Amino acid sequence: xxxxxxxxxxxxxxxxxxxxxxxxxxxxxxxxxxxxxxxxxxxxxxxxxxxxxxxxxxxxxxxxxxxxxxxxxxxxxxxxxxxxxxxxxxxxxxxxxxxxxxxxxxxxxxxxxxxxxxxxxxxxxxxxxxxxxxxxxxxxxxxxxxxxxxxxxxxxxxxxxxxxxxxxxxxxxxxxxxxxxxxxxxxxxxxxxxxxxxxxxxxxxxxxxxxxxxxxxxxxxxxxxxxxxxxxxxxxxxxxxxxxxxxxxxxxxxxxxxxxxxxxxxxxxxxxxxxxxxxxxxxxxxxxxxxxxxxxxxxxxxxxxxxxxxxxxxxxxxxxxxxxxxxxxxxxxxx
Amino acid sequence: xxxxxxxxxxxxxxxxxxxxxxxxxxxxxxxxxxxxxxxxxxxxxxxxxxxxxxxxxxxxxxxxxxxxxxxxxxxxxxxxxxxxxxxxxxxxxxxxxxxxxxxxxxxxxxxxxxxxxxxxxxxxxxxxxxxxxxxxxxxxxxxxxxxxxxxxxxxxxxxxxxxxxxxxxxxxxxxxxxxxxxxxxxxxxxxxxxxxxxxxxxxxxxxxxxxxxxxxxxxxxxxxxxxxxxxxxxxxxxxxxxxxxxxxxxxxxxxxxxxxxxxxxxxxxxxxxxxxxxxxxxxxxxxxxxxxxxxxxxxxxxxxxxxxxxxxxxxxxxxxxxxxxxxxxxxxxxxxxxxxxxxxxxxxxxxxxxxxxxxxxxxxxxxxxxxxxxxxxx
Numbered sequence: 001x002x003x004x005x006x007x008x009x010x011x012x013x014x015x016x017x018x019x020x021x022x023x024x025x026x027x028x029x030x031x032x033x034x035x036x037x038x039x040x041x042x043x044x045x046x047x048x049x050x051x052x053x054x055x056x057x058x059x060x061x062x063x064x065x066x067x068x069x070x071x072x073x074x075x076x077x078x079x080x081x082x083x084x085x086x087x088x089x090x091x092x093x094x095x096x097x098x099x100x101x102x103x104x105x106x107x108x109x110x111x112x113x114x115x116x117x118x119x120x121x122x123x124x125x126x127x128x129x130x131x132x133x134x135x136x137x138x139x140x141x142x143x144x145x146x147x148x149x150x151x152x153x154x155x156x157x158x159x160x161x162x163x164x165x166x167x168x169x170x171x172x173x174x175x176x177x178x179x180x181x182x183x184x185x186x187x188x189x190x191x192x193x194x195x196x197x198x199x200x201x202x203x204x205x206x207x208x209x210x211x212x213x214x215x216x217x218x219x220x221x222x223x224x225x226x227x228x229x230x231x232x233x234x235x236x237x238x239x240x241x242x243x244x245x246x247x248x249x250x251x252x253x254x255x256x257x258x259x260x261x262x263x264x265x266x267x268x269x270x271x272x273x274x275x276x277x278x279x280x281x282x283x284x285x286x287x288x289x290x291x292x293x294x295x296x297x298x299x300x301x302x303x304x305x306x307x308x309x310x311x312x313x314x315x316x317x318x319x320x321x322x323x324x325x326x327x328x329x330x331x332x333x334x335x
Numbered sequence: 336x337x338x339x340x341x342x343x344x345x346x347x348x349x350x351x352x353x354x355x356x357x358x359x360x361x362x363x364x365x366x367x368x369x370x371x372x373x374x375x376x377x378x379x380x381x382x383x384x385x386x387x388x389x390x391x392x393x394x395x396x397x398x399x400x401x402x403x404x405x406x407x408x409x410x411x412x413x414x415x416x417x418x419x420x421x422x423x424x425x426x427x428x429x430x431x432x433x434x435x436x437x438x439x440x441x442x443x444x445x446x447x448x449x450x451x452x453x454x455x456x457x458x459x460x461x462x463x464x465x466x467x468x469x470x471x472x473x474x475x476x477x478x479x480x481x482x483x484x485x486x487x488x489x490x491x492x493x494x495x496x497x498x499x500x501x502x503x504x505x506x507x508x509x510x511x512x513x514x515x516x517x518x519x520x521x522x523x524x525x526x527x528x529x530x531x532x533x534x535x536x537x538x539x540x541x542x543x544x545x546x547x548x549x550x551x552x553x554x555x556x557x558x559x560x561x562x563x564x565x566x567x568x569x570x571x572x573x574x575x576x577x578x579x580x581x582x583x584x585x586x587x588x589x590x591x592x593x594x595x596x597x598x599x600x601x602x603x604x605x606x607x608x609x610x611x612x613x614x615x616x617x618x619x620x621x622x623x624x625x626x627x628x629x630x631x632x633x634x635x636x637x638x639x640x641x642x643x644x645x646x647x648x649x650x651x652x653x654x655x656x657x658x659x660x661x662x663x664x665x666x667x668x669x670x671x672x673x674x675x676x677x678x679x680x681x682x683x684x685x686x687x688x689x690x691x692x693x694x695x696x697x698x699x700x701x702x703x704x705x706x707x708x709x710x711x712x713x
Contacts, residue, residue, distance in 0.1 A: 033521060034569065062524055085514040086367035091397045099393060144401060151401070155393075281663035282378040 003224065004029040004073040006060070006101065007080030011184050012116065012176075014040055015217030016079055017053075023221045026051040029073060031080065033059055060097030066104035075112040076105055077224050081156070087148035094152040099159055106167035114172045114224045115160050119209060119234070120150035121175060125296040133209075134304035135175075135232045145292040172227045176216050176235035177209025177303060181322065182329030184213060187250065190297055191243045192259075193288075199257040202267055203243020206300040209236045210246075212322035215315040222313050236303045237315040237322070246323070253327035255334070268294050358382040358682065361420035361444075363411050363435055364427030365389035365398035368449055372424045373402045375672045381679035382422060388414045411435055415442040422682065425449060428526035429536070433458045436473065437465045445472040445682050447675070450540035454531060456699040463692045474678045477544035477690050477698075479604075481677070482670040483659065484617040484624035485545070488608060497610030500549050505542045505593040508602025509534070511564070511577065516597070523571035532706040533575045535560065535595055539702050544690075545606050546583065546591045547697045553586025556701060560709035563598050581705055622659075623652040 003020060007013035008030035014037075017030055021044060028051065030036060036055040044053055058065040060080060070076065078101060082093025098115075105113060121139045140146065143154030157173065164171040178188045187194070190208055192201045211219070219235045227233070241249070244261075251257050262270070271289040278287035305313075317325070360382040362369050369387070376382050386406035389395040395407040408414035415423070415438065423439040425432055426449045433453055436446050446466065452475040453459040466473035479485060491497055510516055519527050519534065530536035558581035567573055577597035584590045596603070604619040607627075614627040625648040628641035659665045666672065680686030 034523070059522055059524055061522075085518065086370065087401065088365065088367040088370065088394065088397065089514065089518065092366075092391075092394065095397070096391060096393050142400065151397075155397070282666065283374055284660070284663050284666045 001025070001074045002027045002029060002072055003075045003077060004031060004056070004070060005077045005079060006031040007078075008032055009037060009040070010079060011181075012179055012213060012217060012220075013079040015213050016077055016116075016220045017044060018047075019214070019217040019221035020077070020224065021048040021051055021053075023218075023225055025221070025225065028052070029054045029056050029069075031069060032057050033080075060100055061092060063100045063103070066100055067108065070101070070104045070108045070110055073105075073108070073110055075114070075224060076101070076110055077114045077116070077220060079116040079220070081116070082152060083149075087151070090148050091152045091155070095155045095159060098156050099163075102160070102163040102167075105169065106163060110169055112170040112172070112224075112229075113160075113164075114174065114220065114227075115157070116220060117157050117160075117173050117175045118149075118153045119175055119177045120146060121154045121157050123296075124299075124301065125292055127299070127301060129299050129301075131301055132304055133234070133301040135234055135307050145290065146296055147288075147293065170229040172223050172229070173232045174220055174223055174235050175233065176211050176219075179211055179213050179216050181213035181326055184326070186254070186330055186335065187247075191247055192262075194257075197258065199247075199259045201244065201247055201259050201261045202298055203247075204261065204264060204298075205242050205244060206298055207240045207303060208243045208246050209303045210240055210319060210322070211235045211237050212315065212317045212319070212326075214317055215322070218316060219308055219313050222311055223308075227311055231307075231311075233308045233311070234303060234305055235308060236305050237317075237319050238305070239319045240303060241319065241323070249323055249327060250330075253324075254330045264294075264298060267298060358421040358679065359385045359418065360422040360424060361386040361388060361406075361414055361418055362398070362404075362424045362426060363388045363414070363439075364425060364431075364449070365391075365394040366426065369398055369424075369426045370402075371668050371671060372426055372447075372449075373398070373404070375668055375675050376424070376679075377402075378666075378672050379676045379679060381676070381683075385420060386414050386418045411438060415439060415444070420444055422447065422679070428529075429454055430526070430529060433461055436462045440465045440469045440471050440473070443469065443471065445678075446474075447678055448473065448475045450476050450544075451530075451536055451702065452540070452695050452699060454536075456696060456703050459696050459699040463696060466692075472678065472681050472688065473692070474674075474681075474688060474690050475540070475695055476671065476674070477540060477694075478668065478671040478674050479541055479619050480544055480548075480670075481673040481689070482619050483622050483655070484619065485606075485670075486673070487624045488606075488615060488617060491615065492610075496613060497608065497615065498612030500589055500608055500610050502589070502609040503546050503549060503591040504605075504607040505545050505591065506603040506605045507538055507542045507593075507595050508599055508604065509538060509577070509595060509597045510602050511597045519575075520567070520572060523569055528571050528575065532702060532709070534577060534597075535579050535709070536702065536706065538595055539705065540698060541604075542593045542595060543698045543701045544694070546593065547694045547701070549589050549608075550583055550585035550591055550697070551587040551589075552693075552697055552700070554583050554697075554701070556581060556583045556704040556708070558582075558705045558708040560705075576709065579705070579709065583701065621652075622656050622665075623649060625649060625652065 009032045058069045082090040122137045123140045140154045143150040191203045271294045272291050275287045275290045384404050387395045387398040387404045388408040392409050399407045423444045424447045429451045439446050519525050560576035560579045562576045579595040582592045606617040617624045630637040677686045677689035
């Protein structure tokens, strides 16, 4: 089976390639936007000399390039997405790029597509405090209320479902929580926000839905090779720390921070004031937090990875070890 | 085309709020700058946004959905015929401006164009002529000329506080590590690479629009551009220079110099205006305007005073900024809000054109000259 991995130069994408190779996939196409990292290619080739690894460069926004990208491919692992920029940029790189890829894949008769989605698509605002967060939680209708990233990823999932119905390919979706690891982001906004020389600790006692990047990549590879058509998976590790514990470890191991803890009730109230001010001032300050966002992302929930484990996945890197590796890397590579 | 019930109800009729006629506005081009157009038009309350139009249906959808705009279109002509907007904002890549602006003007719309106004001065003249023939207003997003320090500069000039302007220095910095820079450098097919002046073509308006009111049309210009970035190996990317220096001498004797730099830190956004009576320095990022230091007392004693005088000026600027914030006049695009208020005022006949057509044309001619002189590979 020839597998195409999109976004293979990315933080997660490059690990997905490694995980697929380790899981025995030996015919891969790696998609990059411009040029592949020579060091990465050397590493993959040296560890898996028997594997065929073909680099295919294409901008997913350039539709004419995509038939060649998907030619001869049996399965696509779609990990490319817009992670930065304006709302329009993020939407274009996530949704328009996905639509172009799915059009090409549908026309080429690609049999199976695995989408790397996100926790951001879940509609969690209505969940009770401490509720179990598994794959039964519905996804947002639009995600607009949760900001540009959630909006783009939600539209991407709806689009994926539309195309699955149209073309009938096998569809698998993985929704990782906060992907972390050396080279990745340090302090998720679920933990808090740095502003005016202070770190506002927002997550408090809520569990932080972490997944170490290698574990996440293993999950994606396993799902690509083994999951049933239509399967959906949360991707979170075991032994998740609270946001408070994560921040404590970060401050101890990586850098000193002046921290201002914000209780949940104060956060809800503050976000409500911010939203009101945003409207009254005609957008002078952006409504980065709204009561909907706070209720959706900062209430304590219990994250389940049972579905993924039933597929045979176990996190190879324990959370304590993953945190240690990450903290050490960040300490040695100051931002 | 897709419309919501609201769109169908309002299509083709003028909207009225009370007794005041509210104009109908459409936005063509739904990329990132379109958000600013929608937000600022809404903020001034002069128009109802009736349509979002983009060749890419998903992009029209996202702008319409995020801003609750009733109409979504992928064809500009169909949009013009269906919604009959009074005003069209054009926020597409610049190589489409002539066709879209003239089409909108022919349909009786006033047109507000995102910078750069056109690819060449000839194209700019085509748009301006079409506006004159149609009797419609046309303007361009030279927003920084409406930033608070720039408005203050206009007052100082009108009051004769600077005397006759003899020289200007305009500086603009660009961080290629930012989101936009990463997008441009990561994609050889990005539309910026299609512009004759590449990266500079997209930012020169910010530098030249501040100079154009002072230098006449009989100008001469010298420019040099080069690349400080390391080779990427991609010929398209490497053809893009990232440093520009230029000097201009007007037939009226006013001179100007300017820089666009992707490497100088902090990224500058400033203007220095030297007059026969006084000189002022404007910082657009910090929103300050201060008169240049001058030594009014003799000898060593005289050197003690200027920094205190400067400090007092900066303190005044700081409090003015605080006051602006308190009055909700400190939005990042407050300057665009002022410009649009004047543009919509001009449509209503209350104001003059916020940017004179002659100045638009002059800026485009200056860009032509810079492109001509820097066309050789970096």
